[in-house]
Amino acid sequence: MKVPWPLYLAWKQLFPSQKKISFFSMLAVVGVALGVNVMIVVIAFMQGFQEKFRSDIIDAQGHARVLPLNPSSRTKDLKSTLSAHPEVVGCSPYIQGQLLLQNREYTSIPHSIGVDPVTSSEVLPFNAFLEKGHSVIDAFDSEDVTPVPTMDSLEDKVVFISLEVANRLGVRPAAILRKIDHNKTQRTGRKVGTVRVQRLDPFVSSAEWNIEFLGPSQVLIQEKLSSFKQVYDLTGRLIDLGFGKPVFELIEGDHSFAKGDTFHFQCFRASTLEVYSPSMIEKAKSDEMSPPHEVKVGGIIEVPWQGFHSEVLFGSLRFMEDIKNQPNVRDGYYLKFSDNTAGDDKKLGNLCEELEEKGGDDWAIIPWFVENAWFFELLKFEEYLMVLIMIPIGLVAAFAIAIALMTSVLRKIKEIGLLIAIGGNQFSVGLIFCLQGFIIGSLGAILGCGFAILFIKYRDTLMSFIVEKIAGKEGQAGVAQFYDFYSLEVFYPWESTESMMTFLSFAAFAILVSTIAGLLPAWRAARLNPADALRSE
């Protein structure tokens, strides 16, 4: 293939024969590459934040919310109508409001939501929220074996609260520790059998449990504080002593449990909260004092998105109905659609409109992206602002290229004259310099995209290094929590169209700007009088 000679000479001037790369070319290409890398990485991270918020919002609110438009419509049951649609894969009602919580002299007024323990998990991943909120007690000679609470334990007298509420009130859910038998661990090199806690009821009392094997199928269970004592015949792996007591599970080791094997547990009861509704407080003003509702803390829940509510309480629907004294009232429904609809915002919007018509005029069905449009517009604005701030990076690289190429024109003025003397036309000679800008831009764009992919791949390592250098080891946790870089899903270009567009846009921008940077030197070279060029000193 014959390469056009302006392209050939442009390439040779950047990458001379017998030299892998000229110093100018290397600086120019690396300069463009770094600019492209920075632009792509920043925007990729911004998109990662958007994606994270999108996923958090859908997790916390479902794909859409059904909202009553007038008080009478709050008592209508729309669930059967909505669930009948084939694209609706989950529909769960909720009641919300503000409640006053009290523990001794500490109070909190969290955003409180009553959900249906059975259907809510179809729409919102509550068990995952509970797992996120679950923390482990760090004890010296014991091991925290508290099982992660699940939605199964959400009874009418149990609530899940956010960590902020728990800290404000000084409360915690039930916990259980297993004392470590150091001697036993050292004695046996093989995997030993153990007893774990399969379920910890929110209504368990503080207690010290002892499980002693009397034989392979019989255990003696004792509780020191209440003097509870029972010989339990093992029929399976579980030891279920009934309501208010932990459910233990036997985990076999390399050999069966033997007589004398003993396990000690220390159980701590869940805190109790006093809950007041606004109507109860109103009554109290007129001296009609009604006793507060007492509920147990069933678990700590970490919901990724509650608008700006950091203090949140989740209870059962019945609990909220009771405390608000509004039976059969629904404040709305969480909806979840099939992946086919959920993945396409336009489809989702149309489906919401269709369902809205079915539900009559009393209800509105708001997709997640409409309800939170302000927030995403804000994020988009930030993204555009970042682009605007970063454009000068590209322009600085372009100016550097333009200056270097202009210097090159002056340095090669006699060669320009010669090229015309041996049969080159002035336009093609000018093109050499324009193409140099194009080549630098293209190589810089490719290298910059490569750097960006590496940065995205090793972002955790790099961010840890940078954050540790700036904030130190102590500050690292805080920075990570605030910016949440580590859980950020940043897409590679082959994984998402948006990411591909980001890569292509900035690569095209770099190529365009670099080529334009070569235009002025090219114009200068093309305008040179060959005789003057040959005559120049």
Place this chain on the structure above:
Amino acid sequence: MRYEVNNSTEQFSLRAKSLKKSFAFGDSKLEVLRSVSLSLKKAESLSIQGDSGCGKSTLLNLLARLEQGDDGEIFWGNKKMEAARKQDAKQIAQRGTYIGVIYQAYYLIPELTVFQNVILPARLNGSLNPQKQERVINLLKKMGVEQKANQIPPKLSGGERQRVAIARALINSPKVILADEPTGNLDEKTGGEVMDLLLQTCEEEKASLLLVTHNPKFAEATNRAAVLRDGELNQIA
């Protein structure tokens, strides 16, 4: 004796009639060429001597149509060439094949190897082919620098560079070679060798040679010699 143009056109590879060229310096005007006429037969060599700044290089630039004259006509063979500003793509391409240029300062492209430098006019001309590549090797052999084919110009001596420049000027088998003081940067001995090589090759290639030189010895070696003085060309031999 005033240098006169021969009116018979067929046997000439280059002719110029009444060329005039002046340069403006502010309000004043310096007339470099008053009325220069010359003709160069096929395979003939002509030397032009003259003081520095007398217009020798300007005359060569006019003949190569790199510069715009004030008046006069130029013929490459039988074809009248347009003024430098009016040249079309065809005429520019024709320059690459009809005229070969050699300069005192060689003007080799430092980023290209010797081989790549020599074949460059063919590349510009769009006639890059295996025959041309073979011709490059032959020319380099003739010039005695075939061992340097893969070297870059900065690693060559002055004499070697000028030999490469001669090979480059000859690659497209031009009818006319315009050589502007080709030995100006070389010592006496090397200059002599290069000049012998240039004259010999032009003769072999049947190319006409217009040589601008300060060296009377080299001027004598050409078929005819002329002096450019006061803007006029006078034949001395």
